[in-house]
Structure formats: structure tokens, C-alpha cells
Amino acid sequence: MTEGLLGRLGGRGHSSAKKFAVASSEEEWRRKLTPAQYRVLREHGTERAGSSPLDKEYGDGVYRCAGCGQPVFASSTKFNSGTGWPSFWAPVDQAVETQTDRSLFMTRTEVHCSRCGGHLGHVFDDGPQPTGLRYCMNGAALDFHRGEKPPEASDGDPPPTN
Ligand SMILES: [Zn+2]
Numbered sequence: 592m593t594e595g596l597l598g599r600l601g602g603r604g605h606s607s608a609k610k611f612a613v614a615s616s617e618e619e620w621r622r623k624l625t626p627a628q629y630r631v632l633r634e635h636g637t638e639r640a641g642s643s644p645l646d647k648e649y650g651d652g653v654y655r656c657a658g659c660g661q662p663v664f665a666s667s668t669k670f671n672s673g674t675g676w677p678s679f680w681a682p683v684d685q686a687v688e689t690q691t692d693r694s695l696f697m698t699r700t701e702v703h704c705s706r707c708g709g710h711l712g713h714v715f716d717d718g719p720q721p722t723g724l725r726y727c728m729n730g731a732a733l734d735f736h737r738g739e740k741p742p743e744a745s746d747g748d749p750p751p752t753n
Contacts, residue, residue, distance in 0.1 A: 613659040613707035624658065631729040632658045632709035635694075635701070640675030643730020648677070653739040656686075657732050658709035663687055664726070664733070665741035670719055677733065679726040680718045683741055687726075689714060702726060 615623065620633050630636035645654070654664040654677070663686040664679045672678035685705060692701035692713065699713045711732045718725030 645730035652737040656704040659707035
């Protein structure tokens with residue numbers, strides 16, 4: 592952990608106190624990501640509907656966060672929402688977090704990667720069963736790894752205790 596480094600670099604005003612396991616400076620993100628990835632992940636941009644080839648991808652595999660590589664969605668939860676954005680009814684356990692987004696005169700629920708904080712998309716409650724949720728994702732924020740197996744589901748695991 593190099594927590595002190597951020598402060599020494601004159602820590603830019605973080606919108607929240609939240610610390611993510613993977614943290615890079617804006618310059619590092621710019622170097623690491625393509626402009627399209629940067630706009631979505633770091634600037635909360637939304638790609639044009641239908642612009643991502645992942646919208647039409649239905650092969651078996653795992654969708655990883657394009658920012659840090661954490662598996663965030665499995666192909667088994669992907670469905671065709673007809674919106675032009677890759678859509679899923681559930682994320683990989685613990686892989687995403689949400690917060691209220693009041694931009695564009697709407698109240699929506701923003702979804703970001705739990706590891707790097709990268710913006711992935713939004714979640715709506717008009718999805719299919721079994722969750723009734725629709726995770727509307729930007730393909731630019733995801734890397735598809737064909738044939739990869741998602742991390743073990745939590746069925747066997749005991750619930751975390753404090
Ligand atoms: Zn990430």
C-alpha cells in the first residue's frame with residue numbers, strides 16, 4: 592500500500608472518501624485506456640447505443656472491467672435488452688457497487704467497478720427474472736474474455752461474518 596503517495600502528489604479532490612483497491616492518477620488512466628474507455632470509465636460517459644460489438648456478443652465467457660481486469664459480468668447473465676447496450680441481469684458477486692446519479696435531470700443508479708471505481712453504466716429495475724434488474728453497460732468499459740469461467744459463485748461459501 593502506498594497511501595502516502597497520493598497525498599504527496601497533491602491529491603485531487605475526490606468526490607467521495609471511498610478508496611479503491613486499484614487507484615491510478617488521471618494521467619496513468621489516460622495512458623492505460625483508449626480514449627473511448629477513458630471517457631466511459633473515468634468521465635462517466637455513455638457510448639452511442641449500438642456502437643459496441645459486445646452488444647451482439649452472446650458467446651460463453653467473462654466480461655472484465657476494462658480499467659483493472661476484474662471479472663464483472665458472466666455471459667450466463669447477459670440478455671438482449673434491445674437497447675443497443677450490453678445488458679445483464681446480475682453482476683459477478685461483489686464485483687460492482689452502485690450509487691445514485693442525479694445528472695441529466697434524472698435519478699438513476701450508477702454502476703461502477705468495486706476494484707477501481709471505473710464507471711460501467713447504470714442499473715434499472717425493468718430487467719428479466721430472476722432478478723428483475725437490467726444492468727445497462729457500456730461495451731467500452733468491458734473486455735470480453737471468451738471461454739473464461741466466472742469466479743466461483745458464492746453458493747458454497749459461508750456468509751462473511753464480522
Ligand atoms: Zn475495475
